[in-house]
Amino acid sequence: MIKTSLHLLRRFGAFHSYTNRHLNSCGSLILPRIRNKASVNFQTVRDFCSDWDLDVESVLKDNSYEEFSERIFRLSQHGHNVLVIQPFIKHQSSWEEGKLKNTTPELQLEEAEALIDTLSQWKVSDSMLLGVPSFNRTYFFGSGQVARIKEILNKKKSISAIFVSTNILRARQIINLELELNVPVFDRYTIVIQIFRQHANTKEAKLQVAMAELPYLRQCVKGFPLGLSDRLASGSVIGGLGRVLPQKRKDLLKDREQKLKKAIASLRKHRERLRSSPKIGSYPIVAVMGYTNAGKTSLIKALTGKDSLKPRNQLFATLDVTKHEGLLPCNLRVLYVDTVGFITNIPTDLIESFTATLEDAIHSDVLIHIWDVSNPDFLQQQQHVMDTLKRLEFGGNLEKKVFVVANKIDRIAKDKLLELKMQIPQNNTFFVSTKTGEGMGEMLDNLQKKIIVATGRTRLKIRVKTGGSEEEWIRKELPVVGMELENDSEHTVFSVIVTKAQMDIFKHKFLN
Numbered sequence: 001m002i003k004t005s006l007h008l009l010r011r012f013g014a015f016h017s018y019t020n021r022h023l024n025s026c027g028s029l030i031l032p033r034i035r036n037k038a039s040v041n042f043q044t045v046r047d048f049c050s051d052w053d054l055d056v057e058s059v060l061k062d063n064s065y066e067e068f069s070e071r072i073f074r075l076s077q078h079g080h081n082v083l084v085i086q087p088f089i090k091h092q093s094s095w096e097e098g099k100l101k102n103t104t105p106e107l108q109l110e111e112a113e114a115l116i117d118t119l120s121q122w123k124v125s126d127s128m129l130l131g132v133p134s135f136n137r138t139y140f141f142g143s144g145q146v147a148r149i150k151e152i153l154n155k156k157k158s159i160s161a162i163f164v165s166t167n168i169l170r171a172r173q174i175i176n177l178e179l180e181l182n183v184p185v186f187d188r189y190t191i192v193i194q195i196f197r198q199h200a201n202t203k204e205a206k207l208q209v210a211m212a213e214l215p216y217l218r219q220c221v222k223g224f225p226l227g228l229s230d231r232l233a234s235g236s237v238i239g240g241l242g243r244v245l246p247q248k249r250k251d252l253l254k255d256r257e258q259k260l261k262k263a264i265a266s267l268r269k270h271r272e273r274l275r276s277s278p279k280i281g282s283y284p285i286v287a288v289m290g291y292t293n294a295g296k297t298s299l300i301k302a303l304t305g306k307d308s309l310k311p312r313n314q315l316f317a318t319l320d321v322t323k324h325e326g327l328l329p330c331n332l333r334v335l336y337v338d339t340v341g342f343i344t345n346i347p348t349d350l351i352e353s354f355t356a357t358l359e360d361a362i363h364s365d366v367l368i369h370i371w372d373v374s375n376p377d378f379l380q381q382q383q384h385v386m387d388t389l390k391r392l393e394f395g396g397n398l399e400k401k402v403f404v405v406a407n408k409i410d411r412i413a414k415d416k417l418l419e420l421k422m423q424i425p426q427n428n429t430f431f432v433s434t435k436t437g438e439g440m441g442e443m444l445d446n447l448q449k450k451i452i453v454a455t456g457r458t459r460l461k462i463r464v465k466t467g468g469s470e471e472e473w474i475r476k477e478l479p480v481v482g483m484e485l486e487n488d489s490e491h492t493v494f495s496v497i498v499t500k501a502q503m504d505i506f507k508h509k510f511l512n
């Protein structure tokens with residue numbers, strides 16, 4: 001047997017050069033299904049849920065904090081009828097030249113409405129674009145615009161809140177607007193926090209959302225104008241800040257931050273341990289990241305067939321970073337990591353609070369960046385995602401790791417799709433619909449190639465004695481792409497995908 005294996009090694013020369021040549025010359029890696037699949041013994045790893053045993057509820061439970069934060073975030077169990085305002089600077093070239101170059105105020109307004117629609121029991125009652133020459137430090141809007149808003153509120157008495165779709169308003173601006181308009185005023189930060197609170201189900205998510213709240217509260221405490229302190233304490237401003245004194249509020253936030261940081265450090269350690277466990281460490285890891293609602297969960301569901309994954313037409317439906325096992329056409333098992341989505345115009349602290357769980361994605365072998373090409377704003381969205389990923393310590397490796405999936409092609413006209421395909425280089429972008437399945441086969445072929453190369457795996461053929469211990473080992477340890485019984489049935493040639501470490505074990509066990 002040693003002789004046959006050596007013969008094989010000689011015949012194919014260095015494993016890597018054979019494999020690379022083969023992969024390059026091969027249009028598709030999807031080979032006919034192996035004959036004897038049932039007997040291939042895969043390592044089965046089903047449960048990737050963490051058994052992190054920290055009592056997060058007791059870390060989070062703090063009545064004074066709850067009372068204080070609820071006043072600031074104006075959490076409402078009954079929802080609101082909202083006037084959505086998308087502000088923009090009039091006559092300013094920033095929409096064309098600045099960081100928002102690929103979008104328009106109209107598209108931003110649509111997204112602002114989608115944020116409100118995502119909150120259960122909140123409804124968009126009315127919406128408007130509001131162009132201003134510049135943003136006012138005291139009221140955010142100029143007096144003319146405030147008068148216009150008042151007019152709308154007078155006409156539509158059912159409006160119970162205003163959402164100003166800018167990333168963050170100063171405490172002073174919120175207080176002044178609320179005193180003028182007599183309804184609570186929200187910015188993107190506070191709306192996203194409400195969504196996070198509604199969607200956080202697991203203790204990991206709850207903890208990270210709690211962390212995401214702190215920078216906002218801190219800026220409220222800091223920016224709190226002294227002259228208003230008594231009126232706020234007495235609750236004459238909507239919500240008010242309660243009766244907690246400024247120094248006490250600072251201490252409250254400091255204490256909470258310390259507790260949360262400690263818990264998050266424990267979460268990080270736990271995730272790190274899981275990542276390096278032999279159970280998970282042997283899998284290629286494929287992170288799926290992208291703008292919120294782009295189809296990350298849908299893609300993973302399509303690739304794994306996992307029924308428990310529930311894609312939803314909501315922003316930030318997924319807050320937990322979770323792993324899901326999938327099988328590539330070459331029978332290699334991989335873990336797909338579902339992640340929290342990104343969104344423009346929110347302070348970076350918000351998404352960065354999720355880094356403890358996003359580290360699983362940071363340590364991935366391949367990063368699928370999924371775009372929703374049916375969204376007219378997708379260029380701006382994908383740019384924003386790339387900018388955020390760069391900030392999230394993906395470092396210099398990022399461009400090499402990224403594999404782009406342009407999703408939802410079923411929602412765009414054929415000629416528009418052709419136009420897009422001409423505009424976007426297609427060597428690293430694959431157009432698909434996770435809904436209809438169009439383009440998924442070609443995408444998966446290419447994803448598989450990328451995973452094999454990124455994880456230092458190679459594909460090769462091994463000829464062994466039929467039914468011998470080598471065959472047994474191969475079936476147990478390696479993804480088998482195909483196998484052929486030689487005419488005399490004495491030998492079988494296996495096509496397998498291997499890492500260098502696995503090949504070394506094979507050589508050690510059977511060749512010497």
Ligand SMILES: Nc1nc2c(ncn2[C@@H]2O[C@H](COP(=O)(O)OP(=O)(O)OP(=O)(O)O)[C@@H](O)[C@H]2O)c(=O)[nH]1
Pocket residue numbers: 290291292293294295296297298299310311312313314315316317318319339340341342407408409410411432433434435436
């Ligand atoms: N028409 C169409 N709809 C799709 C496609 N892929 C996903 N969707 C829909 O888009 C919505 C969002 O899908 P998800 O998979 O939840 O998106 P996500 O990126 O995980 O979203 P978040 O977790 O909220 O960030 C759902 O209603 C999906 O059914 C597609 O290819 N075509």
Ligand SMILES: [Mg+2]
Pocket residue numbers: 296297298311317318338339
């Ligand atoms: Mg999702």
